[in-house]
Each structure stands twice: as C-alpha cells, then as structure tokens.
Amino acid sequence: MVTGVSRYLGGRFTQLLQADPDITRVIGVDVVPPRQDLGDAEFVRADIRNPIIGKVIAQAEVDTVVHMAVIATPLGAGGRATMKEINVIGTMQLLAACQKAPSVRKLVVKSSTSVYGSSPSDPAMFTEDQEPHALARTGYAKDSVEVESYVRGFARRRPDVAVTMLRFANFVGPTVQTALTSYFSLPVVPTVLGFDPRLQFVHERDGLEALWRATVGDHGGTFNIAGDGVLTLSQAIRRAGRPTAPLPQPVAPWIGQLLRRLHVADFSLEQMRFLSYGRVVDTTRMRDVLGFEPRYSTVEAFDDFVARQRLHGPLSKDNVTAVERRLVDIVSRGRVGA
C-alpha cells in the first residue's frame, strides 16, 4: 500500500511497483484522485487522517506500507494548518492502523534531511546517528521530526515490522515541483547576503529507485539519500543562468514573507535558514547497507533539472560562452590589425 499516490512521486512510485512481477497487488491511497495513470494499481480514495485507513489495510491484508503522504509545501496543501494535520495526524492514524494490522511486515517512510535542521554550528556532514544542533521549530522540518518520532515509537511497539526511513535531500528532476525548484525558477533569485550554503540534491529517478530498493529489500533502519558531491547555492543559481539578488540577513525574512504573500515563491523561516547555512549529509550507509548507488550526482541532477525544465536564464552557459568568444575574437583581431 502506498500513501500519497496522487502527488507526483507517489504516482510514479506506484507505477514502478506495479511493474514488478513479484508484487501481486498495489493499493494507492490519497484524498484526491491521481492525475497520473497508475496502471494496474488500485486506487482507494481515503484520508489517512481518518480511521478508515485501518479498514483498508485489514481488508486487503497489506504486508508493506510505503508512507509518502508527507507534504513539504503549505501552499500546495492549502495552508500550514492543513499541511501539519496531514503530515502529523495522518502519520499517527496510519501508524495506529498498522499497529493493529497483524499482516503488516514492512513500513517504509519517506522522510527528509531537513530533520537535521540548518545552523552555523552544524558539522560539515550529517550521518544518520547525529542529532541536529538546532531543532526545527516550524514548518516541514518540524513535521518531519515529529513523523520520525512517531515512526520510532511504532518500531518499538511492533518490533516484528521492518521499518525503513529514507531521509531524502532536496528532489530535483525533469518534472518534480518543490519549493526549491520554484525558487530556482525565479527570474532573479534572492539570496542571503554573505552566505553561500552547500546544497545537495537527489534526482527524482534516484529517489524512486531508493524507495523501490527499500520496499523490496530487507534493510531496516534510517538512511540518508542524496546524490554525490555538493553544489553551493551561488553555483547552482549560476548553472541555471540566473542573476542573484543578495539581501542582507535582517531583511531577508521580510522579503521572503512578501514573496509568499504574492504567491511568487514559498519561503518559510526554515527555508531561509537552509538558504543561509545549507546542509550536507553523509551517504555512506546508503551505499554500504542499502546497497544503493545514485545514478546522478548532485551536479548532474541539478543540470538535468535545469535542462529539462528549460530554466536557462540570461546568464546561461551558451550566452556567456558566446560573449567570451567575442571578446577573445576582439583581442586577436586587434593583434592581427596591428
């Protein structure tokens, strides 16, 4: 059973699962009908915040639950209150239902590296065992932390269930839409003056493959999932060929709020911290225990995102190279003329 199938990644993941011959039955759950074709997968229109989800699990004798209905963007969910309810109350209900269902053998939860927070006193890379230095107080990061703590509680109460939590870095790719992808799509990208955070991305295909591996494989535990290497924010914006607008740190939250009001981009306070201090995670356990090797590095994933979503701004590589050629041309012509 997959929750959150009507959202892009949930839908793609369901398609993937139903293409697997060893998985006989795939049930997708969401509150709205899926926009994508789910193939042979069944769709159950149910709200995970509602105890009805327990009936669905019991009737279908679900053995594996993949929980993907954790929402990162309040605008997409219809406000922060709804988002929090879906994320936290939804997870609680789902886990309560799983706890009562003896058929459940495996639980895979899509979490995020935002549980580590972002602060200037962070180590350069987080491993799965490290505690965040500054606990998230708002937004998606706080929801993720709470979701994870409920999942850990569930794992204690049902030790017979293999629980896998995947902490994903920010998704990018040809189709996925997140707060960060719309941020990079702004014509002029605002940054925090004097800070150039390190970012990590995971390509949507790699993310799906990691989820698939966690679902069919037999590895319990928590894993960071991210592409190799890092990009600094300025580097990423340059690769998208966009000009930046550095804002002094004290006014940045105001501008962020303004952009949010105008529905231009979805900036939360934690996003501001992320865009100041960044975050990088260690993916050794992903390789060694989960046995997963991402196809796209952070840079390749970002470049693919820029190329496929046609984000090339005025400072794109082609334009800059053309100017460079012209300048070199002028220099050498000056020599020939003299």
Next chain:
Amino acid sequence: MPDARVIPIDGPERPRRGSPDAARDAVAAGAARATGERARRRRSSPLLDTGSPEAGVVPTGVAPGDPAAEARPGGPMPGAAGPGAAEQVPEWERKAAAVLAFVRRRLTGDYEVDEFGFDPELTDSVLLAAMRPLYRSYFRVETRGLENVPAEGGALIVGNHSGTVPVDSIMTQLALLDDHPAHRHLRMLGADLVFKTPVVSELARRTGTTLACNEDAERLLRKGALVGVWPEGFKGIGKPFSERYKLQRFGRGGFVSAALRTGTPIVPCSIVGAEEIYPIIGDLRTLARVLGLPYVPVTPTFPWLGPLGAIPLPSKWIIEFGEPIQTSTYGSAAADDPMLVFNLTDQVRETIQHTLYRLLMQRRSVFF
C-alpha cells in the same frame, strides 16, 4: 462515516459500494490478468521499464557541451585552432584568454567544491594570490622545519593563535602551499562565530575552513588532509599585547582526541611575528557584548585612524613546524582516556611555548 471506494484504474471507473469481498475479487482478477505480462519484464532495473518519456536517459558523466574541452585556455579561440597557431599567440593574449575562461567558469558555476565547501580554484588563483604579497614582501615569512610536515596523508597542525585578526592562519596556509615541497592545502578548523558571520562564513568555507568539531576534524583527517587548528581560539587572538607569546588554555583537548581516533601525527607549529601586527592595548567589552563579538580591540591605530587603523604593522615573521608527535601507537581507544588526552595536550602546548621562547631569543628585532 463514508466507506472507502476501490476504483480499478485500468477499466472504466466503476465506483463500488458494498461488500469488501466483491471489491477484492474484482481487483484480484485484474491483478491476475496483469501478472503474466509483468512477469516477462526484467526485475533488476525497474526504472527502465516504466515506459515514461525519460526512461533510458542515463547521464553520461559529462554535461552537455563538454566543459573540459572549453576550459582549456585558448580552446574556444578562433585564432588558435592548431598547435602551431598557439605558439604565435603572444603571452598577454593567452593570459587574457585564460582570465576570460576563468571568469566564464565562475559565471556559469562550472567549478567544483568538495563536501566542506572548499573551492581550490578560487582559493589558489584569487584569495590566496591576493594574500601572497603580504606573505612574501610585507611580513617576509620565514619557514622552518617544513620537513616535519608529511608530504602525504593526514596530519594535524597545531599552532599558537595571535594577532587580533586571524592572519596567522592564512600565512600558515600559504607557507604549506607555496614552500612545502608537496604544495599541500591546509584545511582549517574555525569557531562557529565564523560560520554565523556573513561574508566571513562564505570566504571561510571557500578557503577550506570547516567547523571546529570532532566530526569534521576526524572526517578530514581520515580523508588524508592536512588539518590546521588553533586551539587557543579567541582567547589567543584577542589577548592584550602585554601577554604576547604566552599561550592560553588549549581548549578542551578535542584536537588531541581527533588525532588519536584517526591515528594521525600532531605537528606543533610556532608562529612568531603575528603578535605585533595589531597590538591590543584595550578592549571595548561593553560594545563587544552588544555586538555579540568576543572582543572589540583598541590598538595604537584603531579605531583612532579609522580605516587606516586596519593596516597591520610590518613585523618579521617566523613559522616553525616542530617534530611530529605520533599518535598511532596509542590506538583509537586511547581517545577515551582523558588523562592521556590531557597529557598530550600539555605536551603539544609546552613544545610550542618553548619553541616560541627560543625563536624570540633568536629574533634580532620585531621588524627585521
């Protein structure tokens, strides 16, 4: 309470309300139909079987419009097509092309940084290059004992901190990059104030500094990097001129446990000359507290002369690297032995203190 609706996606939408058994039978039939077809597909790489428009697209490892080919200075130049033509191109023109190529790489983000944010290209060709005149001509840094710094593998350089502004770390970095035979990059550990401060945090990460915490120190040492640490921290650089060359407390010995855990040698590093660049004669404590800074220095020239007060005094510097202290014989479990950690910390501190006294005796004057 509304009941859950099961909608098989492959057929026309038939919303079913009623017995769960009927719903399950219908779904089971659908599943059985599909199983035969699915079994023919490969299981190993499901992503290639999804039939989506992007399936089968695999990154080739090279971005479109191979940057490596264009990165060579003169590569995209129309005037320098062949090797013969390149020889006729005057030196200044090749330099101009190289500068343009560098600017293009910076403008298009076509460079690499490591996980810590270290940007070797920018560090070597811009940031440290800007500091080189200071190193060569202004402070006339003399290096001694460079043979004590290993040419490869991890090592922890521990130095005395002084000078109000941490210029000594930049000079040590240049000493190891320019004068060490292996031209090694020094990766430094900085206080978290560094990473809180705008601009400074950005420059620090770019030049290879990371947060002074055990995780980062050990990660760098395991990678075989040369790590520089100044355990006195703000107590060292912010001390009054009257206490020059008196070593402050060496933190909590975290650097020793990092070296013990990774089995890397500790190289004591004594820096003479940095104390005199901005002699601190006073400290505006109240202002420092308001600004959240560890100290606000008053020197003979600052803040009296305004920006001119930022010009350091041209003292003559000596950087001496002492004999390495091997830690591999203790084993990594020794890091949990506080007595050993304290003893080693003291040993490093005493070594640096004695070397400082010896160097000061040898020094003829502060400025020559």
